[in-house]
Every structure is written in C-alpha cells, then in structure tokens.
Amino acid sequence: LAKTTQPISMDSYEGQEVNITCSHNNIATNDYITWYQQFPSQGPRFIIQGYKTKVTNEVASLFIPADRKSSTLSLPRVSLSDTAVYYCLVALYNTDKLIFGTGTRLQVFP
Amino acid sequence: GAVVSQHPSRVICKSGTSVKIECRSLDFQATTMFWYRQFPKKSLMLMATSNEGSKATYEQGVEKDKFLINHASLTLSTLTVTSAHPEDSSFYICSARPRQVLSGNNYNEQFFGPGTRLTVL
Numbered sequence: 001l002a003k004t005t006q007p008i009s010m011d012s013y014e015g016q017e018v019n020i021t022c023s024h025n026n027i028a029t030n031d032y033i034t035w036y037q038q039f040p041s042q043g044p045r046f047i048i049q050g051y052k053t054k055v056t057n058e059v060a061s062l063f064i065p066a067d068r069k070s071s072t073l074s075l076p077r078v079s080l081s082d083t084a085v086y087y088c089l090v091a092l093y094n095t096d097k098l099i100f101g102t103g104t105r106l107q108v109f110p
Numbered sequence: 111g112a113v114v115s116q117h118p119s120r121v122i123c124k125s126g127t128s129v130k131i132e133c134r135s136l137d138f139q140a141t142t143m144f145w146y147r148q149f150p151k152k153s154l155m156l157m158a159t160s161n162e163g164s165k166a167t168y169e170q171g172v173e174k175d176k177f178l179i180n181h182a183s184l185t186l187s188t189l190t191v192t193s194a195h196p197e198d199s200s201f202y203i204c205s206a207r208p209r210q211v212l213s214g215n216n217y218n219e220q221f222f223g224p225g226t227r228l229t230v231l
Binding site for chain 1: 146159218
C-alpha cells in the first residue's frame with residue numbers, strides 16, 4: 001500500500017489560496033491520487049482525483065509532478081466553510097479499498 | 111444524485127446490548143459497501159468490505175463476531191455491534207460503490223454516508 005504523508009494542520013485566512021501537499025513516495029504505476037474533505041460529524045466528500053500533471057474542477061486544483069511522488073491540493077480563495085479535514089489517498093488499482101491517512105486539519109480564520 | 115443515508119444518525123445504548131446501523135444507497139445500486147469507524151480527532155479506519163449476497167471481508171484486527179455485517183440487497187447493508195461496550199463508542203461511517211460509474215471523474219468511486227454516532231454507556 002502506498003502510504004501518504006501530509007501536514008497535520010494548517011491555518012489560513014478567508015480569501016487566501018491554500019495549498020496542501022501530500023507525499024506518496026511508493027505510489028504504483030496505476031494508482032490514482034484522490035482527495036476527500038470531511039466536516040466534523042459527517043462522512044467524507046470527494047473533492048478531486050488525478051493521475052498526473054494538473055486537474056481542475058469547480059472547487060479545487062490538483063497538481064502532480066512528473067515523478068508522482070507527491071501531489072498538491074490547491075483551494076482558491078478559501079472561506080470559513082472550507083474549515084475541515086482534508087485527506088489525501090492513493091486509490092489502489094486492483095482493489096476497492098480506500099485507506100485514509102492522518103489528514104490535514106485546515107482552519108480558516110476571518 | 112448519489113446519496114447514501116445512514117440510520118440512526120446517533121444512538122445511545124447500555125453496555126451489553128446490540129445495536130444495528132443501516133446504510134442505504136438511495137438513488138443507485140451498490141455492488142460493494144464499506145464500513146469505517148472513526149474515533150474523535152482520528153482518521154477513518156476501514157473495518158470491512160461487503161458485497162451483495164456474500165460474506166463480508168474484515169480488516170485485520172476487526173472481530174467479525176462482534177461486528178456483524180449483512181448486505182442483503184444492492185441498496186442496503188447493515189452493521190450490528192453485538193454486546194456493545196463503552197470502548198465501541200465511535201463514529202461509524204459507511205460508503206457505497208456504485209454498480210455503474212456515476213460521476214466519470216473518480217476512479218474507485220465511493221459515496222459516503224453521514225455517519226452514525228454510537229455511545230455505549
């Protein structure tokens with residue numbers, strides 16, 4: 001299993017761009033990188049997924065360098081409602097399992 | 111679309127009793143459902159994987175006789191915590207993998223329920 005490492009916590013202010021980096025040094029060739037968001041006392045919610053280079057959707061961007069050993073989730077202009085825990089996962093190619101790491105607790109201040 | 115519900119949302123029970131938690135995919139059929147538990151300020155831990163009509167596969171260290179999982183249909187899975195004790199108090203979350211890809215942008219697509227808070231006195 002490709003283990004992920006990400007900062008335990010981050011602080012930001014409203015309107016700022018937040019970048020959360022995740023390390024996954026032993027990612028396999030066919031693995032995808034997926035990010036989930038979780039609010040307190042709720043189930044996780046899918047944010048974005050990518051394989052390489054850059055992926056962008058309506059809520060975030062995901063940057064993956066050529067070696068794929070890390071990835072960066074970028075949240076543009078965060079608001080107070082973005083305060084949550086963000087999990088970086090490596091989706092295993094040949095299994096349904098999602099293995100959650102420690103996550104990054106993002107606190108957005110006014 | 112792609113909504114997963116859990117019932118109850120919270121339950122308080124006495125030590126020694128059994129508690130059943132339901133997980134339903136409301137608008138899609140799920141070939142596989144997963145059960146997680148999460149302690150305060152901790153990450154989600156996968157407990158078991160269940161496929162419709164077959165026995166669940168438990169993760170290492172999870173007691174299958176204590177956490178009974180039934181996946182009787184493509185839209186319903188249940189987790190029964192038997193003879194619950196205070197150390198079983200936790201947040202239990204299920205997820206469901208659709209039979210057919212729904213979003214097209216998520217490899218290993220899974221949709222999570224809102225969770226069930228179990229408190230054992």
